[in-house]
Amino acid sequence: MSIKDYIAKAAQRKSKPGSSSLFGAKAPKPAVRENVLSLALEEVEIGRIERIHALRSMFGTTGGPTTQALAALAQHITAVRIPKGTQLAREGSLLGIVYLIIEGKIVASRNGHAWGEFAAPGSIGFLPALAGGMQGIDCVAVETTIALALRSEDMLEVLEDHFDLLLGALRGFARSAIELRRQLPEHAGFSNEVREMTQCPARPLDLVERILYLRQTFALQRSFVVEIAEIARAAQEARYAAGTKLWSVGDEAKHAVILLCGVVECANPEGAVFRFGPGDIVGNLDAMAGMPRWFDAVTTEQVVALVLPSEVMVDVIEDHPELAFDLLRVFSAGLVDLRERLHEQSKRTGIKPQQTWTGPRPLAGR
Numbered sequence: 154m155s156i157k158d159y160i161a162k163a164a165q166r167k168s169k170p171g172s173s174s175l176f177g178a179k180a181p182k183p184a185v186r187e188n189v190l191s192l193a194l195e196e197v198e199i200g201r202i203e204r205i206h207a208l209r210s211m212f213g214t215t216g217g218p219t220t221q222a223l224a225a226l227a228q229h230i231t232a233v234r235i236p237k238g239t240q241l242a243r244e245g246s247l248l249g250i251v252y253l254i255i256e257g258k259i260v261a262s263r264n265g266h267a268w269g270e271f272a273a274p275g276s277i278g279f280l281p282a283l284a285g286g287m288q289g290i291d292c293v294a295v296e297t298t299i300a301l302a303l304r305s306e307d308m309l310e311v312l313e314d315h316f317d318l319l320l321g322a323l324r325g326f327a328r329s330a331i332e333l334r335r336q337l338p339e340h341a342g343f344s345n346e347v348r349e350m351t352q353c354p355a356r357p358l359d360l361v362e363r364i365l366y367l368r369q370t371f372a373l374q375r376s377f378v379v380e381i382a383e384i385a386r387a388a389q390e391a392r393y394a395a396g397t398k399l400w401s402v403g404d405e406a407k408h409a410v411i412l413l414c415g416v417v418e419c420a421n422p423e424g425a426v427f428r429f430g431p432g433d434i435v436g437n438l439d440a441m442a443g444m445p446r447w448f449d450a451v452t453t454e455q456v457v458a459l460v461l462p463s464e465v466m467v468d469v470i471e472d473h474p475e476l477a478f479d480l481l482r483v484f485s486a487g488l489v490d491l492r493e494r495l496h497e498q499s500k501r502t503g504i505k506p507q508q509t510w511t512g513p514r515p516l517a518g519r
Contacts, residue, residue, distance in 0.1 A: 257298025347430030415456030
């Protein structure tokens, strides 16, 4: 029997009487919908092995998280049936739950406009859990939905204990950011403002200068002096003449380029043209996501940069998970902003945004 078949079959069975739920409800009968925000949802009997298989189908089977990591995640999961019309959360209050959708559809809105549609094998709740001050979204099931649900704090604890899941989350969010930017024709959602700098440094930067520059560039919530020092030591300073092609669409993304001076002009197949200047990081999304380059990049003047290999960044965040969580918050906040820009664009043009996953499916691969 396929995963889809036995998950669907399991979803038709009622839970055992007296079973406990992360929603605090015993659910041998259908959910009570008079007070939907109480989340007294009907539990669905899906065994531990079935939950692991379901997670595996969502996360991917090639190069994805280990079975041990998925089992740790499955331990905190409750399978639920969400009736059509159920409001899972209101804007202004934190969602607090991550839903991994097996079947059905959930629609989210924020600031009075559509924010996204989520269906299998997607998820909802990752961004509010990771973006920090984001005060929730309106979430409504527009179809009867079967989902695996877990508390945000449980998810964060499992991510902290299992680096393959944590790295998967970073890569998944980077891929989602690329998908969203491809749908924004005006500068791909980048500011396109280039900082002025009088001249390039005449000599190579020493280690202290690299550390100071990188701390300003990454703009993280904490100082991360040790971590930034490791990155500074591993980065290679490079100098490019005007007109140098850094890469083309489809090239393997092995590194990111941190600009000290100069300008890089970029263009993607969707028609967006955008520029990066001093203090910007070029190619970090595809390098983190493990995807091919999604835009051409050419220097328009002399450029001095620090080149950071992808494997170096992975090694640093594996040794320092606090840095990985801070990067997750940065990615999450960026995705929130991109989604809102995309839906503002949709209101102006009438073109519905393409579905992008900000959940498990893109998380495979290291």
